Amino acid sequence: MAADLPPDLGDSVVVLTVQGLDELVTRLSALGYEVKGPTRGESAIVPGSVKSSDDLPRGVHDVQSPGSYRIVHNDDDEELFGWAVGPESWKKEYFPSSQVMWRGEVVGDTVVFRQPDRSHTPLAIVGARPCEVVALRILDRVLEEGVHRDARYSDRRDSSFIAVVECASPADTCFCASMQSGPGIDQGFDVALTELNDEHGHRFIARSGSPRGADVLSSVPTRPANELDLEARTLLLETASRAMSRSLPYGEVANLLARNVDHPRWTEVAERCLSCGNCTSVCPTCFCSDVHDTTDVGGAIERRRTWSSCFDLEHSYLHGGSVHESSASRYRQWMTHKLSTWWDQFDSTGCVGCGRCIVWCPVGIDITEEVAAIAARDEVRVGVPSRRGAS
Amino acid sequence: MSTAMKDLVEAHPFMTSMNEESIELVSGCARNVVFAPGSLLCAEGGDADTFYLLRRGQVSISAHVPGRGSVVIETVGAGDVVGWSWLVPPYRWTFDARAMDAVGCIAIDGACLRVKALTNPSLGFALLSKVSMTLLERLQATRMRLLDLYGDHRVK
Amino acid sequence: MSSDRTLLMRPSPAARESLSALTPILHRVVERIGETNDITTLALEPLEPPSMNFRCGQFNMLSALGVGEIAISMSSAPHERMLRHSIRDVGAVSHALCQSSVGDLVGVRGPFGSDWRVESARGDVDQRDTVVVAGGIGLAPLRGAVEELVRDTQRGGGRIFILVGAREPSQIVFRADLESWKARGAKVSLTVDLATSEWDGRVGLVTTLLADAGFDATNSRAMLCGPEVMMRFTARALIDLGMDPEGILVSLERNMQCGVGWCGHCQLGPLLLCRDGPVVPYAGLVSQLLTQRER
Structure with a gap:
């Protein structure tokens, strides 16, 4: 995503201090938001309640590689956002891993359905990553911009306030720059922050992306950003982009996979893939769910929706057996969906380059490496028209 | 050989794309026959001496199974052929073929046709190609039915 | 693609229609x-x-x-x-x-989901012949379409050929309807895989009914429903007879848990069958997807 600011942003770019960030958190709480952000968990950066900048992971860095994640702490570091992404995305705040769709009670000779109360405390996220904001927009297309809308998902998306923090410390597994979803971000947030910590001090460049973002920013102490601030941001994002060693061919991958459904690599990767579904449970865009009905002893019925994974054998079950029975078939379903058929279905990519699937794969399967392996032996089939992907 | 017989033979789908000479040779071994409903075109174990080109009516291919009676394996109709046991030793019918209604067909003498095919390789190849095509179609359909697609395949 | 700028523009709540799609x-x-x-x-x-x-x-x-x-x-x-x-x-x-x-x-x-498109693209009666091929319970999703087609023949619609395959005679559904459609002008042919002694009809694969059914493949359309292998086999036979693959519709089945495009189970490559199907033309893409080895 473009690191340069659009010229029309003009003097709406401001700078706030760490104390200013604290006031922003306080202001959001005062407005009735439940403020959450990245916090330091026992061994990972995890979403948690944020009352002030002290709750943010100050001095924490993450070291990520295929099949490996750890955090290190440096007391001398002041940075609050000197890390890339934790295992959990913000998806679950809008699309919970298990959710009651309705309850039914037998009343007389009929059944009365009740949907769970739609009231909720609005959420404010301080410290979402650009890739996560793009992931939410991708989910929007699935859950509310198709023929049918998931009203409770929309409720939570509409009411929530997102303060995104641009990425200065991509992990070894990140490839958002190639997926056009980071390390900077132009839209899709209420407030965008860029953390700077140089000889001019520890501070945040702040931009608003919505009227309510502008309102909140105007209520906390800021100063206008100067040339030095803006140049520092540009340099920071360029450095972050360059630091990413992994990439995917954003414009070509959809067609590449579409014409290589019979590639030998699918069987090769299946020899390593455990079909555990870790990649799908950490993915910020995976949306597959199971729908189950249960009945209690009193006869009350509950329908629940829970996350599921295309690596489950039951995912493609059709009376008698599963369509995707082998690991190769299931891995191919997952990867071609993310990178290719998602375009057909929802007119966007299904991957934002956060790298979680690489990190949390117990055997370290790397989606970028798999695409490269397929591209290296690209079997262009004559007569199969290109029909998918970016144009 | 009458011209009428040659016309009948030529009109049958089995003879499509066969050349004039082949049609004439086949017609020389052919006669026009009619089977009443229920009568047998051939019977299991009998000498396979005829190749039938069906012109109208339906014929059932069946086997007698003790306790189940006559079990129909397949039915064939106008445009189809019945019998290829005349082509390969020991020239014996494996199944019954029974007229389900009034059946009109061209009956070709198997021994006559074999001799002509031997002495005229061009006819022999054309004949074998046609029989192979029919065999392949029937085999594929049989394999498809072996899948028991309409059966109940849920895990018990 | 739409640019990411568009992707990042969240529409206002008022622009979206509210729907409670999951309550029966x-x-x-x-x-x-x-x-x-x-x-x-x-x-x-x-x-x-x-x-x-x-x-x-x-x-x-x-x-x-x-x-x-x-x-x-x-x-x-x-x-x-x-x-x-x-x-x-x-x-x-x-x-x-x-x-x-x-x-x-x-x-x-x-x-x-999608439908059989009984009416022509212009929204009036389709004058082409229609070949309806059903296997087993596959006649059920076709039953309503046949009723509409039979009604349409009285308004100038094309002829109707109904070809039904079943495992055995006792598994043929809608016997009374089949008689009624026949009485109202449709040509009905039945075949079974396994015959009992009472059965005096045809025995064999449903495709064996195609050759002498009497339709003009080059000026007709088809609606197929049954086991996927049977639909593939039938569609290929119809194409061999000269039918336009775009005119061959098949009704596909996958695991469906929500019906509204949210649960992801009914994917068939680029298709979400609850949204893009179940009825799809057996044209290039679908025929490729159905022959793709998934196991």
């Missing part, structure tokens, strides 16, 4: 017909009007309350003014539905 509407079983030993037809009426508007070939999510929900195509035509579903007892939910009695409640969500 209660229907009562008003008639129950045992079609075969394992296929049951339920006629359903909503507890409160209005009745559902749907198109032939679409499906509903039917709830056996407290047991679960499955996708079942409508087997009636809208003009019959009665919602009917024919269900084969193959799992826990279908078993519970098949066991329901007149007066029982069934949850219904729908209608979902």
Whole structure:
């Protein structure tokens, strides 16, 4: 995503201090938001309640590689956002891993359905990553911009306030720059922050992306950003982009996979893939769910929706057996969906380059490496028209 | 050989794309026959001496199974052929073929046709190609039915 | 693609239509017909009007309350003014539905998905011949379409050829309808895989009915429903006879859990079958997808 600011942003770019960030958190709480952000968990950066900048992971860095994640702490570091992404995305705040769709009670000779109360405390996220904001927009297309809308998902998306923090410390597994979803971000947030910590001090460049973002920013102490601030941001994002060693061919991958459904690599990767579904449970865009009905002893019925994974054998079950029975078939379903058929279905990519699937794969399967392996032996089939992907 | 017989033979789908000479040779071994409903075109174990080109009516291919009676394996109709046991030793019918209604067909003498095919390789190849095509179609359909697609395949 | 700038523009709430797509509407079983030993037809009426508007070939999510929900195509035509579903007892939910009695409640969500496009693209009666090929319970999703086609022949629509394959004679569904369609001008041909001694009809694969059915493949369309292998085999045979693949419609089945495009289970490559199907043309893409080895 473009690191340069659009010229029309003009003097709406401001700078706030760490104390200013604290006031922003306080202001959001005062407005009735439940403020959450990245916090330091026992061994990972995890979403948690944020009352002030002290709750943010100050001095924490993450070291990520295929099949490996750890955090290190440096007391001398002041940075609050000197890390890339934790295992959990913000998806679950809008699309919970298990959710009651309705309850039914037998009343007389009929059944009365009740949907769970739609009231909720609005959420404010301080410290979402650009890739996560793009992931939410991708989910929007699935859950509310198709023929049918998931009203409770929309409720939570509409009411929530997102303060995104641009990425200065991509992990070894990140490839958002190639997926056009980071390390900077132009839209899709209420407030965008860029953390700077140089000889001019520890501070945040702040931009608003919505009227309510502008309102909140105007209520906390800021100063206008100067040339030095803006140049520092540009340099920071360029450095972050360059630091990413992994990439995917954003414009070509959809067609590449579409014409290589019979590639030998699918069987090769299946020899390593455990079909555990870790990649799908950490993915910020995976949306597959199971729908189950249960009945209690009193006869009350509950329908629940829970996350599921295309690596489950039951995912493609059709009376008698599963369509995707082998690991190769299931891995191919997952990867071609993310990178290719998602375009057909929802007119966007299904991957934002956060790298979680690489990190949390117990055997370290790397989606970028798999695409490269397929591209290296690209079997262009004559007569199969290109029909998918970016144009 | 009458011209009428040659016309009948030529009109049958089995003879499509066969050349004039082949049609004439086949017609020389052919006669026009009619089977009443229920009568047998051939019977299991009998000498396979005829190749039938069906012109109208339906014929059932069946086997007698003790306790189940006559079990129909397949039915064939106008445009189809019945019998290829005349082509390969020991020239014996494996199944019954029974007229389900009034059946009109061209009956070709198997021994006559074999001799002509031997002495005229061009006819022999054309004949074998046609029989192979029919065999392949029937085999594929049989394999498809072996899948028991309409059966109940849920895990018990 | 749309640019990421567009992707990042969140539309305002007012621009979107609100819909409670996951709550069933209660229907009562008003008639129950045992079609075969394992296929049951339920006629359903909503507890409160209005009745559902749907198109032939679409499906509903039917709830056996407290047991679960499955996708079942409508087997009636809208003009019959009665919602009917024919269900084969193959799992826990279908078993519970098949066991329901007149007066029982069934949850219904729908209608979902695409239809058989009985009317021509211009919205009037299609004058081409229509070849309807059904295997087993596959006649159920086609039943409403045949009713509409039979009605249309009286308004200048093309001829109708109904070819039905079943495992054995006792598994042929809608016998009375087949007689009625025949009486109203449709040509009906039946064949079975396994014949009993009482059966005096044809024995063999459903494709063996194609050759002498009497339609002009180059000026007709087809609607196929049955096991996927049977549809592939039939579609290829029709194409060999000269039919345009775009004119061959098939009704596909995958695991469907939500019906509204959210659950991801019914994917067939680029298609979400609850949204883009179940009825799709057997043209290039679908024929490729159906022959792609998935195991």
